[in-house]
Amino acid sequence: MNTILYPLLGTLFTFLMTTLGSALVFFFKDEIKDFYQQLFLGFAAGIMIAASVWSLLIPSMEMAEANGQNSALILGGGFIIGALFLLFLDHVIPHQHLNEDKPEGPKSMLGHTVPHMHLDNEIEGKKSQLQKTTMLVLAVTLHNIPEGFAVGLTFAIAASNSSITFASALALALGIGLQNLPEGAAISLPLKQEGMSRTKAFVYGSLSGIVEPIAGVIAGFTIHIMQTILPICLSFAAGAMMYVVVEELIPEAQLGKHSHVGTFGVLSGFVIMMLMDVFLG
Secondary structure (H helix, E strand, C coil): CHHHHHHHHHHHHHHHHHHHHHHHHHCCCCCCCHHHHHHHHHHHHHHHHHHHHHHHHHHHHHHHHHCCCCHHHHHHHHHHHHHHHHHHHHHHCCECCCCCCCCECCHHHHCCCCCCCCCCHHHHHHHHHHHHHHHHHHHHHHHHHHHHHHHHHHHHHHHHCCCCCHHHHHHHHHHHHHHHHHHHHHHHHHHHHCCCCHHHHHHHHHHCCCHHHHHHHHHHHHCCCCHHHHHHHHHHHHHHHHHHHHHHHHHHHCCCCCHHHHHHHHHHHHHHHHHHHHHHC
């Protein structure tokens, strides 16, 4: 039961941080300024990079070596598979990133073109807004999956054996929680700008993080089945998280006039997460 309970508690914390971030929609009249958005995105990227290395890849290597497995193959193979899995989800799930006008995913599922002969302009506008809102939430939800899996897996491992300590799992949860705080705001505030009410924007932003406890519990349920493949699961989670960093967070953190703000955010997030993992782990 501990391998389910602890992953659930750890990912509920990260979900709570997303909810708290979404609640900022009640305090901000306008959207987040580009300066702060770049800083937040860079900070989230730095945390995820450090977490991928210290909380996932290094434990994966140590576990593989302890099991007599080829650590280079485990780390490289799992990392690449994790990144390819997120690439696959990017292609099969319709979604839209916050700073883009065009949606991504299968065109047949997006329904982006609405026939004028069947709907008047008002209905068409509402449907288009609903589709964009839904795809914005799906984009953030999609990228929360590897975070929840990573946190849940580390807590499940800590509960089942001593290869990862609870302090190290806690450091990962704290790091992911810290980057979820601005992420929740980054989804709820733009939704409000799209014309949605504050309450609905808060709910949508909060629900974008619900996949983290779900993914965490799945990791806890399968931990005993995956004992021999735990090292590759950790490197898989690292690859999935790094895909999010390289594909979305860093490029968006570099948008605008002052790209050095995003760079500073990456560096500060990396250092904070590294120090947390070193001192707690």
